[in-house]
Amino acid sequence: MAQQARAVQTRREILRAAAEVFDRKGYAAATMADILTVAGMTKGAVYFHFASKEELALAVVAEQSPWLESLDLSAPGFQPVIDLTTAYARALLDDPFIRAAVRLVIEHGAFENPNTEAWQASILLIRSLVVQAEEAGDMLPGLDATVVAETITSSFTGIQLTSQVLADRADLLERVRAWWTLLLPGLVRPERIPTLDPAGSPRSRTPNRPVSDIP
Numbered sequence: 001m002a003q004q005a006r007a008v009q010t011r012r013e014i015l016r017a018a019a020e021v022f023d024r025k026g027y028a029a030a031t032m033a034d035i036l037t038v039a040g041m042t043k044g045a046v047y048f049h050f051a052s053k054e055e056l057a058l059a060v061v062a063e064q065s066p067w068l069e070s071l072d073l074s075a076p077g078f079q080p081v082i083d084l085t086t087a088y089a090r091a092l093l094d095d096p097f098i099r100a101a102v103r104l105v106i107e108h109g110a111f112e113n114p115n116t117e118a119w120q121a122s123i124l125l126i127r128s129l130v131v132q133a134e135e136a137g138d139m140l141p142g143l144d145a146t147v148v149a150e151t152i153t154s155s156f157t158g159i160q161l162t163s164q165v166l167a168d169r170a171d172l173l174e175r176v177r178a179w180w181t182l183l184l185p186g187l188v189r190p191e192r193i194p195t196l197d198p199a200g201s202p203r204s205r206t207p208n209r210p211v212s213d214i215p
Helices: 002-029 032-039 043-049 053-062 064-070 079-094 096-106 117-135 145-167 172-186
Strands: none
Touching: 002 032, 002 043, 002 053, 002 096, 032 043, 032 053, 053 064, 053 096, 064 096, 079 096, 079 117, 079 145, 079 172, 096 117, 096 145, 117 145, 145 172
């Protein structure tokens, strides 16, 4: 049991080091040597857990899943869609795992075997929240939930990149709030808009455990 616990801890330390390197350098520029240096481990220790840089990158991307499951998306109507993007924006400011995962998803074309699963999963999650909002009577009639989800995903990605390039993400939360203020009239019934907080409800502002703290 002690040996197994050490193996789990070693894997976590490797992932933390990889997230730091991928966040800072991107997938193409990062090397296993960089990750070894940050982790302070031997090549054998790292390769015991991960056979390649790509396998390690995919493991970092997968670390989003428990974080997403920890979010409180129980607000009524369309608010959970706003809360999800706001929580993501906050995590991008604070958590290297999320920053690295987002960057790796965007850069997946550099992988030997490009994988769009994480991108598709984000679209499906947002779509499910949009469908709930439709059932709650928040959405304008005639909208396609899949098109809405894909549009939100792609435009939110653009906002992240714009904020990163122009302000090192310092204005990301304000950009997300302004984006929702602009977008809501095209998605939500006019009488429902005053019930929504484009800056995110208190649920999105409740600190979640950083990904690095989730077992």
